[in-house]
Amino acid sequence: MDYSFILQQIVFGLTLGCLYSLVAIGYTMVYGVLRLINFAHGDLLMVSAYLAFYGIVIFHLPWPVGFGLAIALTAVLGILIDRGAYKPIRRSPRISALITAIGVSFLLENLALVVIGARPKAFPEPAVFVGVLETGTLRIPYMSFWVLGVTAVLLAAVLVVVRRTRIGMAMRALSRDMETVRLMGIDIDRVISFTFVLGSALAAAGGIMWCLRDPPLDPFLGVMPGLKAFVAAVLGGIGSVTGAALGGLLLGLSEVLIVAVKPEWSGFKDAVAFSLLITILLTRPTGIVGEELPD
Amino acid sequence: MSPSHATETTSHTRDRFLSLTALAVLGVFLWFAHNYLSGYVIRILNTIAIYIIVAVSYNLINGVTGQFSLQPNAFLAIGAYVTAILALSPEEKVQSFIIEPMIWPLSKICLHFPVSLAIGGLFTTLIAFLMAVPVFRVRGDYLAIVTLGFGEVLQVLANNLVPITNGPLGLKGLHPYTTLWWSWGLCIMTVFCVVRLVNSSYGRAMKAVREDERAAEAMGINAFWTKTLAFTVSAFFQGVAGGLLAHLITTISPGMFGFMLTFNLLTIIVVGGLGSTTGAILSAAIIVLLGEGLRTFEEPFTLFGHYFQGVAGMRMVIFSLLLIVVMLFADRGIMGREEFSWRKLIDWARSLAGGARRGRK
């Protein structure tokens, strides 16, 4: 039994899982508050990565500035999408918002395609992220530790915000009963905007780290990870931040370990998320953390 | 017999007569097109018919029943592959499957086109049913993600199950079985079936689920079976359409059935009016033609003496914007939820004529 191999795979799985978690949190928060599956959320990965790319490669910004700016701008984009596309139809039947969300997602992807082009860009790798930890037969890239560390910090921050701050509690109240919260005089739009900012910023961070880990960047980068991140949110229990985190980690681990154990199945790696989704819907629909969200 | 009942029967007969006449006119037009129009135009007409089939059936689940599904690309793929696999002769299969030979018994099966088509549709229906059960039992919201995910997984499967699908190479050299008669004939049949279903009690149940699912349940409607019915019927026609598409283009590969296909159909039913079969029909024709027209702008072209480079991918940007704009500003689309009727057409024509006459005075 090659323990270092297993350990490596676990680290890879957790790394991937962290990235899924970051994106999943945004999905779960917006769904909790608005009952909307924000299909455009996954594409924010792509947007932030391109912004970072242009910042560093074209404008020669130092990488912390480039990354920070990319995240900030993506967070703003998140709010703009809500204000521009979702808010006007807040009162319409749910299907309208879902359709609009798909439209926004597709628009982002195709705008990127038209403006930037289909050829994948090579994402810059700042020196501090390069390198591999080698002990004995173990080889783990430093990037993995960065991802694990940054995610842990961000996750802790989000949990503090959601559980301890007033706006966080308003978010949770909103997901239970929008009418009552409105009657309490709380500015719902501000809370919703905040939800989008938080989720978008996390996705943006995830997008940058995704490209650091796996360089090629093209307009459709966010499609699969976005889809899988939503599955992770459902796995964990939609509406719950801890659930999204757990779901993401579980999904990342499953994907990596299944391929590690059965390499001949590597072509079917993408089907893992889907199978997990169907399984959870059949067995425990409320997810791991499992709270029933009121209709 | 009350007077209103008498007028009901006469208008019913008139409607029937008008519909049959319209069908006859269509038949004549198709015969003319088949014999005298160019291959390019025939292909467009076939494409329109196929898109109408998909749009009308897609509208059944999204528009009439109000359940957001992103299914068409997946179900078209299943129908296309199943039909193609069954319809190819063993020799053609040997020729195509150069990486790995096709598995038995698929390698030996060769069925007539209509039979393959029917099985393609039925197989798609079965898959849809298996999908519907876990999803509709839980939260209808997940239907979109499940169908979207399924479309992606299907591409993965098609690329990897080489002994069945020939992997990324796809299936080439399919017989061009799809003629105007097949595509339009099945198109008429689909519209007929869907319209009849929607006008029946089952259709009313679907609309009730769309309007207010909880209230519908309190009135005795089993929302689960209603949604499943709409979903599986929708899948059947899309499977058939997939088979038609495969034998129109004569080549299929996993990459052909990506999300863009579903997106186009979503745009079609939204622009036509979510919930209106008539809208779906009109919109399918319009969007297919618009797509063809926009295609010219994606290559270099000359306009008013100026040479333009052409912007690849512009079509999709325009369609995305179209979808968003319609959702935000004109979410009822062309027809809203109204349907066509001869009565309405006559009234509309009369009002136009009346307006023209008044204008001339």
Next chain:
Amino acid sequence: MSSPLFQTHKLSVMFGGLTALIDLALEIREGEIVGLIGPNGAGKTTAFNAITGLIRPSDGKVYFKGQDITGRRAPYVARTGIGRTFQNIRLYQDLSVIENVMVAGHCSVRYGVLEAVLGLGRYAGEELRIRRQAEDLLDRMGLLSLAEEKAGALPYGSQRKLEVARALALEPELLLLDEPVAGMNPGETEGFRGLLKRLHAEFSLTVLLIEHDMGFVMKICDRIKVIDHGVSIAWGTPEQIQADPQVIAAYLGQG
């Protein structure tokens, strides 16, 4: 004495830590009109939802026609013969008035999908039957002239009547009305009372109704159950209820 048509025993509903309804005991004899009253938020609509299967009761039992229907889902309950209206009108807004009523006929439809598509067999006959039933109900409610209008476009009072017509299309034995005259002026309320009395007689209905309009309740109900904060505080005839000190306190305490 014959067993009651409808009974609940210790029916309770709890949401998280909140107790919405506790130990509700109801007993309704065939043909009775029973009122369920109480201050706002007392748990009345929750009781309706638990009975009709829209929510799951946390405890207790519901019996209808001798059968245990506790925890059964809404479509099943509707098919056993319990119809209901909603406090905030839940009509199918975009469907026509007559379609709203015809939808309830789907429960009893006797043709399958294939027959519907091909138009064969029992299709035509059943469609006619459902349509005639809907027209008849609309006629009784005075809504027949509005049959083709969109339900959402109707004036408020007509919408309330349409809700009742829709519930009646189920051919229920027990009719649950949730605030049927809310928002109506005295004239309309009187009109509705007369209508309800007629329907009660014509369709041999048993009725359980929630209402805040005391005049309406006292005049039409045979017996009344009073609940406050989820707890039953009184049960008796209108005269008994009006004299009950606990009831008076509950309502005065609301001020």
